[in-house]
Amino acid sequence: MNIGIVCYPTFGGSGVLATELGKALADKGHNIHFITYQQPVRLGGFHANIFYHEVTVPAYPLFDFPPYETALASTMVDVILNHHLDLLHVHYAIPHASAAYTARKIVEKKGINIPVVTTLHGTDITLVGRDKTYSPVVTFSINESNAITAVSNNLRDETYKNFEITKEIQVIHNFVDVKRFNKKPLTPFRKAIAPSGEKIITHASNFRKIKRVQDIVYVFQEVIEKVPSKLLLVGDGPERSKVEEICRQSEICDCIRFLGRQEEMEDILAISDLFILPSEYESFGLAALEAMAAGVPVISTNVGGLPEINVNGVTGFLSNIGDIKDMAANAIQILSHPDQMAQMRKKAREQAEKFDIHNIVPQYEELYQGLLEESISQG
Numbered sequence: 001m002n003i004g005i006v007c008y009p010t011f012g013g014s015g016v017l018a019t020e021l022g023k024a025l026a027d028k029g030h031n032i033h034f035i036t037y038q039q040p041v042r043l044g045g046f047h048a049n050i051f052y053h054e055v056t057v058p059a060y061p062l063f064d065f066p067p068y069e070t071a072l073a074s075t076m077v078d079v080i081l082n083h084h085l086d087l088l089h090v091h092y093a094i095p096h097a098s099a100a101y102t103a104r105k106i107v108e109k110k111g112i113n114i115p116v117v118t119t120l121h122g123t124d125i126t127l128v129g130r131d132k133t134y135s136p137v138v139t140f141s142i143n144e145s146n147a148i149t150a151v152s153n154n155l156r157d158e159t160y161k162n163f164e165i166t167k168e169i170q171v172i173h174n175f176v177d178v179k180r181f182n183k184k185p186l187t188p189f190r191k192a193i194a195p196s197g198e199k200i201i202t203h204a205s206n207f208r209k210i211k212r213v214q215d216i217v218y219v220f221q222e223v224i225e226k227v228p229s230k231l232l233l234v235g236d237g238p239e240r241s242k243v244e245e246i247c248r249q250s251e252i253c254d255c256i257r258f259l260g261r262q263e264e265m266e267d268i269l270a271i272s273d274l275f276i277l278p279s280e281y282e283s284f285g286l287a288a289l290e291a292m293a294a295g296v297p298v299i300s301t302n303v304g305g306l307p308e309i310n311v312n313g314v315t316g317f318l319s320n321i322g323d324i325k326d327m328a329a330n331a332i333q334i335l336s337h338p339d340q341m342a343q344m345r346k347k348a349r350e351q352a353e354k355f356d357i358h359n360i361v362p363q364y365e366e367l368y369q370g371l372l373e374e375s376i377s378q379g
Contacts, residue, residue: 001368002031002084004076006100007091009040010206013286014121017151017174018091019043024177024361026050033079037068041263053079069095069102076103080114086372089117089364090145093125094134097141113378115371118145120169122283122304123210125159139163146371149364152305155283170367173308174284175360178353181293183270190271193257198228199335202272202296204265204287205279207237214239215278215324217246217256219299222328224252227335231256234268269294273341274331280321282306292316293352297334297344299327309355315348 003025007018019042022032026049033051034040043052055075057066076099079085088103090096097118104114118141125138142148142159148169150156156169194200201220205211213233220231233243233256240258247253262268269275275291277300282288284305288298292309298316300306312318317330334341353359 001025001086001372002033003368004033004035004079004083004085004088005091006035006072006076006088006096007040009036009038009043013151013174013284014092014119015040016042016286017121018089018119020175020177020357021089021361021364022050023047024357025365028361028365031083033083033085035072035075035079044263051083069099072096073099073102073106076100077106080107080112081110085114087115087117087368089119089368091119092121093118093138093142097145098137101141101144113375115146115375116144117147117149117367117371118142119172120148120150120155120159120283122151122155122281125155125162125283135163139165143167146374147367149367151284152308154305154308158283172363172367173355173360174286174289175355175357176286176289176293176352178293178349178356181266181269181290181352182349183266183294185270186267189267193232193271194230196228198230198255199273200230200232200271201274201276201331202232202234202268202291203276204234204262204268204290205237205277207235207239207243209239210280211237211239212278212280212322213243214246215322215327216276217243217250218324219276219278219327219331220256221250221252222324223331223335224255226332229255229335232259232268232272233257234259234262234265236261265290266294269296272296274299274334275316276327276331277301277306278319278321278327279303279306285309289352289355292348295345295349297341297348299331299334309351311347311351315344315351 005022008015019040026032035053037055057071090100100116149172151174203216275296275298277288282304298310302318319326
């Protein structure tokens with residue numbers, strides 16, 4: 001198949017999933033055409049079956065805000081016509097689903113029928129899409145898609161709750177390449193971080209307010225009183241300066257490292273003993289799943305799709321939003337009991353295997369094939 005994938009090229013979960021999906025499909029012999037404004041961060045190296053098409057938006061004084069959606073739709077049309085795409089798979093409803101609708105209608109005038117799959121990822125539904133400024137267009141675009149998928153049961157339910165969706169939403173969970181995260185820890189790396197054998201606690205996110213990264217510092221303040229530890233904060237974003245200031249005002253600043261954005265998370269997770277994700281909402285929790293694939297127990301909130309992957313008391317623990325005391329107590333419990341940690345490491349890996357890329361990608365292939373057969377039957 002010739003498949004067009006439209007996504008945000010950033011470190012966020014939707015862009016990561018879309019890129020990893022495209023790479024996996026290319027490995028299976030499909031031709032994948034990424035359409036976005038810059039090369040996706042996870043799209044490194046050369047692959048004969050992967051193509052990248054940059055969306056450029058000309059700067060005109062007339063526009064206070066460059067019309068990206070229009071340029072995106074035009075680029076989609078160009079790729080469909082010149083590379084004979086079989087279907088479009090757009091990730092994140094805004095503005096990709098509406099741009100795909102426009103592109104589809106344009107090529108219909110040329111006698112080309114191209115199915116559109118829209119995958120909902122989270123804030124496109126739970127935050128941005130619910131804004132009355134965008135809601136009518138989001139609702140229309142989703143309903144006009146030939147197929148709709150959501151990355152968790154929770155996100156599917158939230159979409160039905162907040163939008164008038166008239167079509168079935170199929171849940172195809174996020175995935176992880178378990179093999180990629182099955183790495184032995186680099187001893188020199190671990191010793192550089194924890195020279196006296198301290199436990200290593202890790203968090204990774206885009207440092208948006210919804211991630212509540214400051215909660216991790218407060219949890220860590222309590223943990224370090226009981227268990228000698230180091231904290232690694234991976235990522236960057238609007239809340240980083242605030243969190244850095246909180247760290248500087250504490251007495252444990254020397255035990256916390258800000259690593260910035262990192263593409264090789266498998267090396268960091270390989271030396272980690274615990275992963276913390278205290279988010280206000282996660283449609284799925286891909287960062288937590290990657291940690292579990294590396295055999296790292298997870299302390300997380302009990303919101304959104306997180307309970308679908310992090311099994312309370314088995315692969316880690318779940319807490320209410322902002323419950324610093326409970327998160328700290330659970331972290332101390334894991335870090336202080338080697339036998340329990342070893343068991344949770346094992347269970348975390350086993351749980352992650354259920355979401356392995358080799359189990360999830362065929363679900364997308366089956367969806368694509370069904371749409372193409374339906375398109376052919378309709379002439």
